[in-house]
Amino acid sequence: MSQAEPTIGKKRRSQSSDVPTSGIHSLLKLLPFAKPFTWNFIVVLFLVIIYNGTSVLQPYLVKIAIDRDLSVHHPNYQGLLHITIIYVVIVVLGVVANFAQVLVLQYSGQSIIREIRLQLFRHIEKQSMSFFDTNSIGRLVTNVSSDTETVSQFFTQFFLSMMRDGLSVVMIVIAMFELNVKIAAISMIILPILFGISFAFRNRLRNAYQATRSRLSAVVSFLAENLAGMRIIQIFHQERRQDDRFGELNEKHRRANVREYRTSVFFNRVLELVGNLAVAAVVWFGGGSVLHGAILFGTLYAFISYIRQFFQPINSMTQQWNTLQSSMVSADRIGKLLEREPSIQDKPAVERIADVSRVRGQVEFRGVTFSYQPDMVVLKNISFRVEPGEFIGVVGPTGAGKSSIISLLARFYEPQMGSVLIDGKDVRDYAQDDLHQVVGLVQQEVNLFTGTVLDNIRLFREDIPRERVVAAAERVGAHHIIERMPHAYDTPLVGKGQNLSMGERQLLSFARIIALDPRILILDEATANLDSQTEELVQQGLQAVSASRTTLVIAHRLATIRHADQILVLEKGQLVERGRHDELVAKGGLYALLAEKSGVNARVVSGS
Amino acid sequence: MVPVNPRTLLKQFMLEHKWAYIVSLLSIVLSEFVTVQFPNLLGQFTDLLQAHKMTPALILHYAILLGAVGVLYVLLYGVGQLWNGTLGRRFEYILRRRLFHHWELLSTSYYRYRSIGDLLNHAMTDVRQVREALSGGLNILTNAIFLLIATLYMTLRTVPMELTLYSIIPLLFVPVFVVWFGPKVRLASKHVQEGLSDMAELTEESLSAVRLIKATGNEEVEAGRFRLRVEEIVRRQMTMFTRSALFQSMIPLMGSIAFAIALLYGGYLALTGRILLGSFVAFTLYLTMLIQPLQQIGFVINNFQRASASLARLAVLLGEMPDIESPEHPVELPVVRGRVAVHLPTFQYADAEEPTLTGVDFELPAGQTLGIVGRTGSGKTTLVNLLPRMFDPPTGTFFLDGVDVRDLSLQTLREAISYVPQDGFLFSSTVADNIRFGDEFASSDEVASAARDACIYDDVMSFPSGFDTVVGERGVTLSGGQKQRTSIARALLKNAPILILDDSLSAVDMNTEKRILAALERRRADKTNIIISNRLSAVRHAHLIIVLEEGRVVERGTHDELLRHDGVYAKMYHLQEAEEAVG
Ligand SMILES: Nc1ncnc2c1ncn2[C@@H]1O[C@H](COP(=O)(O)OP(=O)(O)OP(=O)(O)O)[C@@H](O)[C@H]1O
């Protein structure tokens, strides 16, 4: 099955990125996950042999009954009784073996998925942020939840079918040869015919399957995105248009699906046809032999049964064709994900910091140049230094690159040139775990989780006591707002905090970072949605916490950073000014312009 | 619109395609007629052989007959199966479209409590399950039932009644078992589904917040939470597999016991010469033919049970009354001027303990600008959400051009309002597609002009692919302010009589804010604007400013009036003025 893979792989590579590029070997790559369960598989094999043996024996027993006890001239009821008892024992044995086999196999399969899932999840978490810029979350979720499930079907269904059905075929063939070599040999003519048919259908089935699969994922992504943005669709009254689009995607999927179905029905019926014709042929040929006395009638009976039985495993193996297809596609996706080295990793022999609280918190950018995509430089040759305990403001027009600076400091991305240092040590020389304990960040985007307010503030870390959470909430002035909620700190948040106002969400994410108590505190527009009064409360809290640590604040409202020890002004990725508030105002540059505009009464529009 | 039950849809569909169904089921039934001839022919063949009446010509005759039976069966069954499966897929399509259509009618309050993963699961898995039952299940069921009846009939014809009856006794336990044990299997499989949903939800949530998780070094904690879910799934899966394995072992076991009886008793009858060996042979063949449909019926019943659970879940979904709909006889408003009046005694969220808004009362003539300010959580967003009926206001409280918004068709109402929500959502397509969202036929000039007025034009032009830049999921590759301005441009392009900006300038710098405000003034001079802002500079020149506190309007007036009043607004002003008072 695997020899022809590579060429087909190549052909497909050119079609679309959604289509997998490999075959069976992508599945083989996941084999290490199955390794700890080798013994389980051996046990399964053993049980399958028992089960198969019992089912192959059944027609044989009947044959003995017919030839030895029934059709001869001195009928033997005693013998018939014995055979029936043996028959029942064998059947029970088979059923028990089958039951045990299912459990052992499924347990192994499930354990394999569990391991794949855990590893996949951790692996995705380890990827750098640039990975998440291009990979949709919906697709990653599919990888973790359904692709793993599909792959496990390979180990449970496909593997089982190959063992059980393959074994059946072999055993039936052996039994046929045992019975009568000549008829058995002639019957073997169907093997090449079957292979020929399978081969002829192979590509068509595969292509049809893949077309359906990629159409289906288009439907899923469309749905996921549109359900998330339903409010926008409704506000803009675009229901009809989106409905039409959905109809189109859906129709494409239906067509592909029908085509796939037709192909597989056709395939299965053709195989069945071969089976039926084979029985007719056996009757014709075997009947002649019985007539010439070459074989007993019981033998012919057994042959007919075997030929019919022969097609059952063949049929179920071809049914497994789809399983194989889908698990190959899924294994391929999982394999690609697992193979992907996170573009940002800890150095091999990275030195861990013994005590994070001993980090002084000096930050330095040295000639940093950075771009997300090759042809668009976002930060150009940025250099600055922040002494431990300083309070730094970062301002600049929107899109200037402020958030990008923060991303570099947290090593979400790496600069193309220059270096970012904390306490004189390049951030690349820190373990990411340490780095992220040192650098605490409140981002522009607020993320809340399904869970209580308490758990959201302490991020599900059991080691942070309730008192610390409450203290943090008090610090940022969120305490009285939380107290007003139905169950105060134990109020569950739904739909990522959709039952809170925007400002409330922002306060929670602020409290969160205070509770985590990092050495370097970074706020990216953390108060943008707050009103002046609340902001003032937050400011007071901030002043208290920032006294003992390095603080970097990005803000459009200059009041927030007016008292900063140093203000960095960014414009189009360049550090254009730096200094204290009054120095910068006096200088009359971009900062002075922004300051002028920030007044309540400012209305003048600068020509730009 | 009236909610529909998917069962009704199914019935309608089957009625509509009744001929196709009749033909396909008929051809399956016919194929079974043909296939039951198989053992019969073999039996006759055996008897002839036994009686030494067989000749080579007869052998050929039987072989050809058997071959013909084989061909005919495959043809008939294949046709029926194809037809049925195609119809099933058509229904799948219809159901899925219906579902999406229905979802488009449901309001925000519905979506806040649903996870997208869960809804997706309905649209994909539940719908597929119904289709599987409908196409595959129907094929197999027709097949199995007919086979059962035909085989029984043939059995009764070939061998004495007693033999059949005795042999069949163990098989009678099968349906009993199915009815008793089936629901247990179903329950277990439901638990598995729920476990899977749970895990998918957690994954989605964690990965959307991956930046936060990284920033706080929380990877291990998340992985721990994930592990709990995964392990729960393994436990539930094993329960389910144990049950279903038991279920599936039972049927063949009974079948084999039946066979044993047939062997013993039938053999005895054959021995004593009461039946011919040929009949015995045919009978054992029939019995093996019985086991298969029985097994299949078990399988199909499982399938149907699952599908009926799915249908029930879909029925709940589709039965969800769209709580916000156009009235039956909407008031026509040929031209919307944009006069807004609000006389709202109270508004309370369904799950809140106290009202969020109380006694909000104001009028805004067409073409004027309203500013709304107030502290965090004071109800500003809630207030503006009521106007386009994102949440439904009580009747007689919100008026557009003097008409209760609840008397207008949703189309008229929502076409009259452009809205920039506080948490702007962008689609993962290009910048141009996003701006054009409200009007897909807008020319590129219009797009560019909206982008200019929203001050996003220069940013977009600086991107290597300009307006064709793909913004990534929810706009991840844009800066905070760029996202916000893109959604402003989207609203400006729509050019509706009323524009609502909900804190939409919070992520832009002061200079850009001023430019956008100036552009607004130019572009929307004679139109109604509602601006929520925490920065008073954005509402300073509004014709009317209302100040909300804990859901009440505590102050109202123009900027100057409010300053004179020396209340909350004045305090805010002084706070912000201090910002301006540069050292
Ligand atoms: N993940 C990304 N991939 C590609 N480009 C990006 C990405 N994130 C930001 N950019 C681009 O980099 C530039 C700087 O973005 P950044 O987020 O640093 O701006 P900012 O100064 O924080 O602006 P704002 O005040 O609007 O938040 C912008 O032009 C933006 O489009």
Ligand SMILES: Nc1ncnc2c1ncn2[C@@H]1O[C@H](COP(=O)(O)OP(=O)(O)OP(=O)(O)O)[C@@H](O)[C@H]1O
């Ligand atoms: N769906 C909801 N169910 C219950 N309560 C809600 C819901 N949405 C918002 N609230 C609550 O109603 C109050 C008003 O919220 P709203 O979003 O209107 O505030 P806001 O004035 O817009 O605040 P912000 O300036 O922070 O955006 C808040 O206390 C909030 O927690």
Ligand SMILES: [Mg+2]
């Ligand atoms: Mg930013």
Ligand SMILES: [Mg+2]
């Ligand atoms: Mg709000």
